[in-house]
Amino acid sequence: MPSLGADMDTGKLVEWLVAPGDSVTQGTVMAVVETQKGAIEIEIFEAGEVVDLVAQVGQTLPVGALLARIGTAGEAGGGGDREPNAVASRRPPEPARGRVPETDLPAPAKPAPAKPAPAKPAPAKPATAKPATAKPATAASAPAGEAVLSSPAARTLAAEAKISLASITGSGPSGAVLLSDVERHLAAGASPVSETPEAGRPTARKGLDMVEMRRAIAAAMTRANRDIPHYYLCHEIDLQAAQDRLATLNIERTPDRRLLMGALLIRATVRALAKVPELNGRHEGDAYVPSGLIHCGLAVAIRGGGLIAPAILDAADMDPDTLMEAMRDIVARTRAGRLRNSELTRGTITVSSLGETGVDALFGVIYPPQVALVGFGAPRLKPVVHDGAVTPRLAVTVSLAADHRVSDGRRGALFLAEISRLLQDPELP
């Protein structure tokens, strides 16, 4: 069970998306785990073959608990079994509400220790394990009730349409129900069936538990204010030139291809990091580790309260259109409660923006273990001295909250000035 933030103690496994025997590569989504930030897709960071799914659907497990074993095929004389986020559990996972027969639970306390397993895949499986590899996930989860192997998108659509996944024939791996299957089912005129409480369980109410989310925010922000000596800077930026260029660009475009000012602000922020790279990184334990890649977190407000800051991965070289598309995608998935663990855990800096209807400025709290947060107030028409005369121009106040253990005000000021300079650049967006 990977940690999806400093504030997470446990996660509930709601779905396996792979089965023993499946090949996985770096980035394969293995499972869905329900947390206070919604249903999170868990990716693996290694390649290999799924040997054993240890955790049972429905189980709530502590961070560090063993979820599955992955055989790294072709690794001569070493490797052996690995687990995603290879960590042993601090304590054995509790069987989910006593539902799981004891015999089905492998001894989970140790992660198949130093002894390397044979290099060939799927070696370690005892003969007493589940019958065949054909549909093990389904078999294993059947007692848990409505646990049909399905993709998150399929599950969401089925929940929205109030149809039971069990009524749909899956065409995916191991009979998994895919989005296209649900769409076909709906197109065929399926009518909503009465929903058992279990149906659509993982994303019920969009998978966001507001009480838990508030707790998570409290924990992260308390830690930030306790551990990080913040300093703050702010600067007013003339946005009129950027706004004019944006309007010229957008007038030619259909709405789905239009850019938002937010994309330009984030792009300028990301590019400005080239000048002050120490603001991009993570302070973990006692050490600050600068990051080569820029994984730019985006604070996304949830209507009715709450905030999630997933990261747009490797944003450094994105052009405005790519960045806009990435923002559109990540905001949509944040709202729908369908993020990936890498997006929640790998951020190296965060941008928070109040949008069009907010107030002048925002002074943020750094999202640990990051070391800087950039805040944009609402862009507004303001009296600005331009070419020697006071004229109404669009302006925005940008702020920087930064970690004084890592950087100083002088460097922070250089960073904000660089954001401003980039936004005046006629070559932009």
Add this chain to the structure above:
Amino acid sequence: MTRNDILAGLVAELIDVAPDLDPAALGENDHLQDDLGLDSMDFLNLISRLHKRFGLPIPESDYPRLATLAKAVAYLEKEQAG
């Protein structure tokens, strides 16, 4: 297309963009951003969908004319007729 058809289409697209809104609780004079909490990304997504559904260009300069549901219905009605 009657006014009611337009309103129904608009509400359907709005709920698609912001599924957490309760269609029964919407008021025609609710401000999409101030009252219903749409941010600029949601609003742009809504405009994109209205563009597709009604086949209208909806330039940025017209955005203020879609600030509330009632305004948006009037705008869509007028533009479609024109």
